[in-house]
Amino acid sequence: GEIKDGVMYLSDLGIIARTCWQDIPQHFQYTSLDSFIIMPDHMHGIVTIDKPNDVVGMCKMDNGGGNHCRVVACNDPTITKPSENTVDAHMSSISPKSGSLPTIIRSYKSAVTKRARQIDPNFTWQPRYYDHIIRNAESAYNIRRYIQNNVQNWVED
Numbered sequence: 416g417e418i419k420d421g422v423m424y425l426s427d428l429g430i431i432a433r434t435c436w437q438d439i440p441q442h443f444q445y446t447s448l449d450s451f452i453i454m455p456d457h458m459h460g461i462v463t464i465d466k467p468n469d470v471v472g473m474c475k476m477d478n479g480g481g482n483h484c485r486v487v488a489c490n491d492p493t494i495t496k497p498s499e500n501t502v503d504a505h506m507s508s509i510s511p512k513s514g515s516l517p518t519i520i521r522s523y524k525s526a527v528t529k530r531a532r533q534i535d536p537n538f539t540w541q542p543r544y545y546d547h548i549i550r551n552a553e554s555a556y557n558i559r560r561y562i563q564n565n566v567q568n569w570v571e572d
Contacts, residue, residue, distance in 0.1 A: 416453065416455055418455060423452065423454065423455075431527055431530045431534075432527050435523055436460060439519060439523060443518075444514065445466040447463045450563060451562065455569075461562070524540050
């Protein structure tokens with residue numbers, strides 16, 4: 416989409432991105448969504464995962480590239496028994512765990528890509544995303560404010 420006079424107008428691709436984002440809790444049992452914004456070339460959103468070892472993540476995804484991105488490993492412990500010392504056991508131990516933020520974002524990006532390529536066959540995401548664990552109310556407030564003000568700050572970016 417594009418920003419005109421401080422308002423974000425979503426394109427058909429932006430509408431797909433928003434719809435798929437809003438559908439996340441329907442596909443992941445322990446999730447809820449907080450503030451989010453779809454921007455012309457990226458998005459920001461807060462996903463709450465409310466299960467043991469609560470994790471709140473903020474993701475910035477864009478389809479440009481060149482961002483400094485990182486992926487935080489899932490906090491779920493993986494125990495591999497010595498008798499499971501196979502390639503399959505190893506791959507399972509390093510794969511994202513069901514319901515983790517990496518799994519949620521991978522699913523989201525896949526769903527958007529599948530639908531977006533019906534409109535634009537060249538649609539792609541950058542291969543990674545930025546996430547941040549929100550550890551307290553002040554941080555949550557600041558991140559929400561950043562998301563809510565992102566359209567107004569677009570010119571400065």
